[in-house]
Amino acid sequence: MIRLGAGAGFAGDRIDPAVELAREGDLDYLVFECLGERTVAAGQLRRLADPDEGYDPLLEARMRAVLPVIEPGRTRIITNSGAAHPLAAGRRVTEVARALGRPTRVAVVTGDDALAAVRSLDPILWETGEPLSRCPDELVSANAYLGADGIRQALAERPDVVVTGRVADPALYLGPLQHEYGWADDDWQRLAAGTVVGHLLECAGQLTGGYFADPVTKPVPGLARLGFPFADIRPDGAATLSKVDGSGGRLDVRTATEQLLYEVDRPEAYLTPDVTADFSGVSFQQTGPDRVEVSGAGGTARPDELKVTLGFRGGWLGEGQISYAGPRARARAELAAEIVSERLTTVHGIPADAIGVELIGAGAAFRGLAPANEPIEVRLRVTARTADAAQARLVGWEVESLYTNGPAGGGGARTGVQQTLVVRSCLVPRDLVSPTVTIMEER
Numbered sequence: 516m517i518r519l520g521a522g523a524g525f526a527g528d529r530i531d532p533a534v535e536l537a538r539e540g541d542l543d544y545l546v547f548e549c550l551g552e553r554t555v556a557a558g559q560l561r562r563l564a565d566p567d568e569g570y571d572p573l574l575e576a577r578m579r580a581v582l583p584v585i586e587p588g589r590t591r592i593i594t595n596s597g598a599a600h601p602l603a604a605g606r607r608v609t610e611v612a613r614a615l616g617r618p619t620r621v622a623v624v625t626g627d628d629a630l631a632a633v634r635s636l637d638p639i640l641w642e643t644g645e646p647l648s649r650c651p652d653e654l655v656s657a658n659a660y661l662g663a664d665g666i667r668q669a670l671a672e673r674p675d676v677v678v679t680g681r682v683a684d685p686a687l688y689l690g691p692l693q694h695e696y697g698w699a700d701d702d703w704q705r706l707a708a709g710t711v712v713g714h715l716l717e718c719a720g721q722l723t724g725g726y727f728a729d730p731v732t733k734p735v736p737g738l739a740r741l742g743f744p745f746a747d748i749r750p751d752g753a754a755t756l757s758k759v760d761g762s763g764g765r766l767d768v769r770t771a772t773e774q775l776l777y778e779v780d781r782p783e784a785y786l787t788p789d790v791t792a793d794f795s796g797v798s799f800q801q802t803g804p805d806r807v808e809v810s811g812a813g814g815t816a817r818p819d820e821l822k823v824t825l826g827f828r829g830g831w832l833g834e835g836q837i838s839y840a841g842p843r844a845r846a847r848a849e850l851a852a853e854i855v856s857e858r859l860t861t862v863h864g865i866p867a868d869a870i871g872v873e874l875i876g877a878g879a880a881f882r883g884l885a886p887a888n889e890p891i892e893v894r895l896r897v898t899a900r901t902a903d904a905a906q907a908r909l910v911g912w913e914v915e916s917l918y919t920n921g922p923a924g925g926g927g928a929r930t931g932v933q934q935t936l937v938v939r940s941c942l943v944p945r946d947l948v949s950p951t952v953t954i955m956e957e958r
Contacts, residue, residue, distance in 0.1 A: 517695050519688050519712070520745040522581070522592075523547040524719030526554040526571055530580050532720065532743040532762070537581045537590065539759050540745050544691045545585065547577060547594035548684050548717045552824050555681055556936040558599030559656040559826045569600030570607065578611045578676075582619065592676045593666060593687055599656065601625050601680040605955045608676050622669035624679040626950040629659040629823050629943055638941040640825070647825075652937060656826035659943060662788030662817070664700070665950025666690025672954055681824065683787045685713030688746075696750050706790040707814025708752025711797055714785070715756065715774050715809065719743045722756065722774045723764035723805075737763020746809075756807045766805040788821055788945070790814045820942040829935035833899050833907030835914025837928040840892040845877045847922040848893040854921075855897050855913045863909045871898040894927075900935070907932045 520542040522533035526549045537545055549571045562569030574596040581592065597604040605623035612619035634657075637648050647654065658681035667690050669677045679687075689709040692698065698705045715722055722744045724735035735741075742762025748754045758766050775794060779785055782794040793813035800808040835855070839847045852872045859865040873879040875894040897914055901907045911930025918925060 516747040516749055517692060518543050518745055518747050519691065519716065520545045521548070521716040521719040521722070521743045522594075523549050523577070524717065524721060524743075525549065525551060526573065528719060529741075530573070530577055532741060533577065534580050534584060535759055535762060536743055536745060538584045542590045542745060543695075545581065545590055545592050546687045546716070547592070547596055548687055548719070549573070550595040550598055550681065552938050555598055555658055555824060556656075556826050556938050560934055560936050562599045563655065567600075567603055570598045570604035571596035574604055575607055575611055578608055579615065582612060582615055582617050587617070587675070591670070591674065591691075593679075593691065594677070595679045595682055595687060597623065597678045597680045599658070599680065601678050602953065605678045605953065608678060609955050619676060620672075620674045621676045621678060621955040622672050622674035623953045623955060624661070624665035624669050624677065624682070624950050625953065626665060626948060627658045627661050627679075627681040628656075629948050630654070630657040632943050632947040633657040633823060633825065633941065636943060636947075638823075638943060641940045643939070647941065650827065650939075652827035652829065654825060654827055655936070657823050658826075659821045659823045659948045660788055661821075661948065661950055662686045663690035663693055664789075665952065667694045668950065669952045670694040672952065674954070683789070684717040685710045685787055686789060688713030688716055689789055692748055701816070703790050703814035703816065704812075705752045707792040707812040708754070709748070710785070710787055710790055710792045710814070711775070711794065711809060711812040712746050712748055712752075712754045714792075715771060716744055716746055718774060718777065720764065721777065722770055723758050723762075723766050724770050725764065726777075727765075727770045727773050733769070735765050739763065752812070754809045755802065756809060758805050766807060768799040768801050768807060771799045771807050771809070786818050788817060790817050819945060821945045821948055823941050823943050825939045825941060827937040827939065829900065829937035831901050831904045831907035832933050832935045833901060833910030834896065834931045835911040835928065836894055836896045836930075837914050837917055837925045838892060838894045839922075839924055840926075841924060844893045845874065845890055847924060848874050848877070848895045850922045851895050851914075851917050851925065852897060854917065855910075858913050859897075859899060859910065863906065863913075865899050865901060865906065865909070869900045872896070904932055904934070
């Protein structure tokens with residue numbers, strides 16, 4: 516059996532559960548899934564500001580934490596922390612390994628940069644239904660979702676660490692299974708089984724009860740030290756999910772079922788770069804405390820096209836927040852919103868359609884659907900997208916000015932300005948994108 520452990524489920528995930536897995540999980544592979552469309556866009560912004568940046572800011576901290584506790588030659592690390600700059604990430608891993616005195620062979624998978632292909636194709640954007648050429652914003656990045664092939668090629672070079680950019684999340688787990696078991700690229704049944712395992716593990720603590728937890732209805736013990744999951748996968752693709760004994764959380768049929776359906780639109784046709792997986796026949800069986808058997812995945816041929824995440828310069832986002840509490844809190848927050856919005860448009864010339872207002876605590880999460888009872892406190896959040904940073908700062912300034920200019924009782928003002936990258940999507944033929952493996956060795 517091959518044992519795969521989930522070291523992270525998103526860019527800002529905790530590190531100590533990964534250390535626990537590395538130390539006590541007896542893993543063949545420790546996988547850090549740290550990349551989403553929002554985080555790859557953030558990486559692109561960092562790279563635009565500094566050509567040596569663009570990878571996950573926590574990459575160094577993760578490597579410093581786990582490299583000293585894994586057994587050399589026993590556990591390999593796979594991560595998509597390369598984000599917008601995998602080669603820079605690979606160099607950083609070798610630098611960390613050198614500082615730790617740990618000889619480390621690093622393989623970097625690139626090839627997800629599809630900017631040239633997208634510009635030549637002029638594809639239809641999903642969000643607008645129009646060709647890219649009609650988009651008025653400046654296109655600065657295009658990252659295709661690669662599959663497991665690049666990871667499999669990298670593992671053939673016997674690295675200690677594999678760093679990738681944008682790959683499909685389940686591919687991080689499918690790659691080592693293909694490498695270890697020699698599953699063919701058209702063995703749709705096994706590829707689907709490996710994809711199911713990857714999908715279950717990719718969000719780490721969600722599988723062991725984190726996102727599942729809800730007081731009273733779905734209690735989860737030990738959430739403060741939630742343990743991350745691992746899976747034992749056999750050559751036929753059958754798998755057993757578990758976690759380190761004594762770690763917090765729970766892993767059972769209910770937590771596994773919720774994670775199986777997480778971010779899934781059509782369970783019978785879950786599209787990945789490697790296979791069209793069928794989750795509709797997947798079943799779970801509890802075989803012991805925090806042990807769940809997974810079976811029943813089906814699969815058909817992979818799609819002919821790959822999804823691409825596009826990044827466009829989105830200008831600047833200015834923000835201001837302030838709280839109102841007590842009687843008529845909502846009415847005072849609404850008045851404050853009117854004041855700030857009017858001043859941003861009439862005094863500062865910011866278009867009304869660029870301004871956003873949220874009344875947090877009074878239905879903001881429900882797009883204006885107010886709660887049944889009058890809230891006793893409301894936090895006003897005003898934002899505006901602008902062409903430059905100076906204009907964006909005016910948003911926070913106007914919100915902070917409410918302190919003495921009314922309405923009454925405002926407090927806890929916070930302001931912020933950040934550059935933004937607008938994210939859109941399209942498809943490209945898969946033959947226009949292919950992975951490349953670069954070896955960086957520290958001996």
